[in-house]
Amino acid sequence: MKIIVLLKRVPDSETKILINQEGTGIREDGVKFIINTYDEYAIEEGLLMKEKAGGDSKVTVVCMGSDEATEVIRTALAMGADDAVHIADATLSNPGPFTTASIMAKVIGDEGFDIIFCGKQAIDDDMAQVHCILAEMLDIPQVSVATAFELSDDAAKATVSRRIEGGDEKVETSLPVIVSCDKGLNDPRYASLPGIMKAKKKEIKKKSLADLGFSEVPGGGRSRVLKWLPLPKGGECRIVEAEETPDAVRELVRLLREEAKVI
Amino acid sequence: MCMKLTEEERMIQKTARDFARKEIAAVVEESNRNGVFQEEVYRKLSELGFMGMTMPEEYGGAGFGNLCLVLALEEISRVCPSTAIAVSVHNSLANHIIYKWGSDGLKKKYLPRMTSGETIGVYALTEPNAGSDVAAIRMSVVRDGDEYILNGSKILISTGDKAGVILVVACTDPEKRTRGLTAFAVEPDFSGFSIGKVEHKMGMKASTTVELVFEDCRVPASNVIGKESQGMQIALGSLDGGRIGIAAQSLGIAQTALDEAVLFARERRQFGKRIVDFQATRWKIADMATNLDAARLLTYRAARLRDAGGPCSKEVSMAKLFASRIANEAVYDAMQIHGGVGYTEEFKIERFFRDARVLEIYEGTSEIQRIVISKKVLEEYEQMYPA
Ligand SMILES: Cc1cc2nc3c(=O)[nH]c(=O)nc-3n(C[C@H](O)[C@H](O)[C@H](O)COP(=O)(O)OP(=O)(O)OC[C@H]3O[C@@H](n4cnc5c(N)ncnc54)[C@H](O)[C@@H]3O)c2cc1C
Ligand SMILES: Cc1cc2nc3c(=O)[nH]c(=O)nc-3n(C[C@H](O)[C@H](O)[C@H](O)COP(=O)(O)OP(=O)(O)OC[C@H]3O[C@@H](n4cnc5c(N)ncnc54)[C@H](O)[C@@H]3O)c2cc1C
Numbered sequence: 001m002k003i004i005v006l007l008k009r010v011p012d013s014e015t016k017i018l019i020n021q022e023g024t025g026i027r028e029d030g031v032k033f034i035i036n037t038y039d040e041y042a043i044e045e046g047l048l049m050k051e052k053a054g055g056d057s058k059v060t061v062v063c064m065g066s067d068e069a070t071e072v073i074r075t076a077l078a079m080g081a082d083d084a085v086h087i088a089d090a091t092l093s094n095p096g097p098f099t100t101a102s103i104m105a106k107v108i109g110d111e112g113f114d115i116i117f118c119g120k121q122a123i124d125d126d127m128a129q130v131h132c133i134l135a136e137m138l139d140i141p142q143v144s145v146a147t148a149f150e151l152s153d154d155a156a157k158a159t160v161s162r163r164i165e166g167g168d169e170k171v172e173t174s175l176p177v178i179v180s181c182d183k184g185l186n187d188p189r190y191a192s193l194p195g196i197m198k199a200k201k202k203e204i205k206k207k208s209l210a211d212l213g214f215s216e217v218p219g220g221g222r223s224r225v226l227k228w229l230p231l232p233k234g235g236e237c238r239i240v241e242a243e244e245t246p247d248a249v250r251e252l253v254r255l256l257r258e259e260a261k262v263i
Numbered sequence: 264m265c266m267k268l269t270e271e272e273r274m275i276q277k278t279a280r281d282f283a284r285k286e287i288a289a290v291v292e293e294s295n296r297n298g299v300f301q302e303e304v305y306r307k308l309s310e311l312g313f314m315g316m317t318m319p320e321e322y323g324g325a326g327f328g329n330l331c332l333v334l335a336l337e338e339i340s341r342v343c344p345s346t347a348i349a350v351s352v353h354n355s356l357a358n359h360i361i362y363k364w365g366s367d368g369l370k371k372k373y374l375p376r377m378t379s380g381e382t383i384g385v386y387a388l389t390e391p392n393a394g395s396d397v398a399a400i401r402m403s404v405v406r407d408g409d410e411y412i413l414n415g416s417k418i419l420i421s422t423g424d425k426a427g428v429i430l431v432v433a434c435t436d437p438e439k440r441t442r443g444l445t446a447f448a449v450e451p452d453f454s455g456f457s458i459g460k461v462e463h464k465m466g467m468k469a470s471t472t473v474e475l476v477f478e479d480c481r482v483p484a485s486n487v488i489g490k491e492s493q494g495m496q497i498a499l500g501s502l503d504g505g506r507i508g509i510a511a512q513s514l515g516i517a518q519t520a521l522d523e524a525v526l527f528a529r530e531r532r533q534f535g536k537r538i539v540d541f542q543a544t545r546w547k548i549a550d551m552a553t554n555l556d557a558a559r560l561l562t563y564r565a566a567r568l569r570d571a572g573g574p575c576s577k578e579v580s581m582a583k584l585f586a587s588r589i590a591n592e593a594v595y596d597a598m599q600i601h602g603g604v605g606y607t608e609e610f611k612i613e614r615f616f617r618d619a620r621v622l623e624i625y626e627g628t629s630e631i632q633r634i635v636i637s638k639k640v641l642e643e644y645e646q647m648y649p650a
């Protein structure tokens with residue numbers, strides 16, 4: 001069985017994000033980058049499927065991102081993935097989901113596959129679109145927000161649970177399929193130390209757009225990001241203090257009425 | 264010397280950090296309150312390869328260097344300094360000594376099960392009358408055919424009650440002092456071995472510290488490490504690795520002290536202000552952060568030098584001396600910033616305050632580090648400007 005896992009390098013959710021001056025992206029200096037959190041579930045599920053299917057099953061990681069993304073790719077290899085394709089091209093800056101999907105579709109088409117696992121969304125731009133567009137382009141079914149995945153014994157079908165408002169939805173799908181993964185699907189393993197050692201010898205195929213046969217950045221999306229803006233600054237916080245609570249409440253009501261004019 | 268970590272080093276750091284924050288953090292309070300050695304944590308650490316980090320692959324190790332061990336110990340110590348003790352002793356002393364000095368037979372016998380974590384290795388040097396003064400070791404040894412008979416006791420031995428193999432330095436020839444010491448690999452089920460007093464300590468409570476008693480304890484001659492009379496050389500030759508481990512542990516403690524101090528000071532308000540806005544608090548934070556960076560640079564340098572294979576005792580002692588000192592200053596200042604609640608068990612800093620104290624005592628007291636450093640510095644001057 002051939003399993004593809006899509007991977008994205010994103011800023012750590014614990015770091016504070018600052019928008020660059022031109023409004024075209026974020027300031028990367030001093031920002032720590034990590035594997036997109038939901039992609040970790042995708043890697044783990046890919047590895048579990050490989051272990052279950054056995055034989056000459058293989059997990060290939062596909063990642064689009066700058067040269068620095070090799071670190072997250074290497075981490076996925078250290079967790080147990082077999083090899084990787086890294087699409088890095090200087091002309092790609094903040095590609096939209098349509099562009100990303102177009103390029104990924106080419107890579108995945110070349111690689112061949114039975115199942116594609118990816119995160120339910122990237123925690124940086126929260127688009128959650130790449131896997132949907134990819135499913136269309138590859139003309140395969142997609143199941144999103146998976147919290148349980150079970151392959152049939154003949155490996156021709158899969159049953160997937162989706163966590164939806166108020167309960168679970170159980171879906172049956174044929175293979176090949178693309179599945180976007182949510183928290184709860186599994187418990188991602190750590191990269192073990194022997195795994196980290198072995199990952200050094202695993203192959204990362206680096207591809208530029210030209211290598212993939214594109215003469216320019218593929219466009220075609222119907223939307224365009226105009227500008228990135230910082231969050232509006234919150235107002236000054238004022239603490240109303242008084243000896244007795246009722247006095248503080250009286251003062252608060254006065255401020256809300258006379259200064260804030262909201263009541 | 265470039266201090267930027269490589270991709271591989273950052274990956275090890277990440278695994279150690281994620282593991283510590285999830286698996287160790289889940290049991291840290293309970294195990295430190297009740298003084299329980301976390302067998303389950305060590306089993307999982309072993310599965311991930313941490314008990315054979317620096318050993319070559321042929322013996323089941325992961326083949327990394329001392330800097331990688333430092334990064335792992337630092338991350339573990341940020342969450343639980345006492346868990347780091349056995350990891351440090353096992354890797355930097357037990358594995359290292361058997362690999363470097365042991366016969367092929369000993370290596371084949373012990374290393375695979377030590378690197379897999381199935382057997383925990385400990386190191387027993389200290390005796391009631393021999394601490395800083397290793398040459399005063401008096402545990403007696405008599406040869407009897409193809410066995411040696413050991414008599415005496417070792418005290419303050421970390422994880423001694425959980426060990427599968429104990430590296431013991433004993434005295435085969437009291438006349439020859441330091442040239443009369445020999446190192447042995449002793450298994451706890453050898454006849455005449457028993458666990459004595461179990462210590463109740465101020466801190467590092469999730470690490471057990473015990474007395475080991477040898478009463479006509481019979482050790483096969485094949486379990487001599489190196490040659491007879493090489494004990495002092497082995498003990499001194501392995502000090503550097505152990506000391507780097509304590510420096511790493513100190514970094515973890517100092518980092519947590521700083522983290523806790525800043526997070527607390529941003530929340531706590533007195534006199535209508537956050538206490539982080541008082542200059543008295545800021546100066547403490549500035550000193551803690553600066554000292555921590557300096558200690559980290561010294562420690563990473565020492566580890567890189569040791570990995571490069573050259574002499575590094577001076578640099579290692581500097582790292583151990585400085586890092587253990589600033590860790591104690593950091594927990595002191597961090598508790599001060601916490602005020603009264605910091606003195607209670609509700610806050611992490613209370614445990615780290617207690618754990619930090621021993622950093623300046625074990626693996627060579629601060630006084631002993633100063634002896635090492637000053638001796639080397641004076642030797643350098645002697646070479647440059649002969650008297
Ligand atoms: C929690 C814990 C775990 C330990 N684990 C182990 C272990 O796993 N294996 C092991 O073998 N040991 C272990 N030890 C023992 C530890 O290594 C010793 O305590 C340490 O080496 C100091 O020896 P000592 O306690 O005998 O103190 P002493 O050597 O008696 O020193 C007492 C004081 O005198 C000072 N002093 C001594 N000589 C000089 C000098 N020449 N000049 C100036 N000052 C001097 C010392 O610096 C110290 O301040 C452990 C100790 C503790 C507390
Ligand atoms: C064991 C114990 C017993 C106690 N017993 C009693 C008792 O019997 N009765 C009782 O009433 N209380 C008692 N206390 C409370 C004790 O008096 C307070 O903890 C102490 O006054 C400090 O106050 P705090 O803990 O609120 O710290 P905070 O006042 O919050 O101080 C936190 C930190 O900020 C610093 N800081 C605060 N203001 C400033 C400033 N303006 N400029 C610079 N730095 C500043 C402090 O010095 C400290 O480092 C006890 C505390 C302990 C630990």
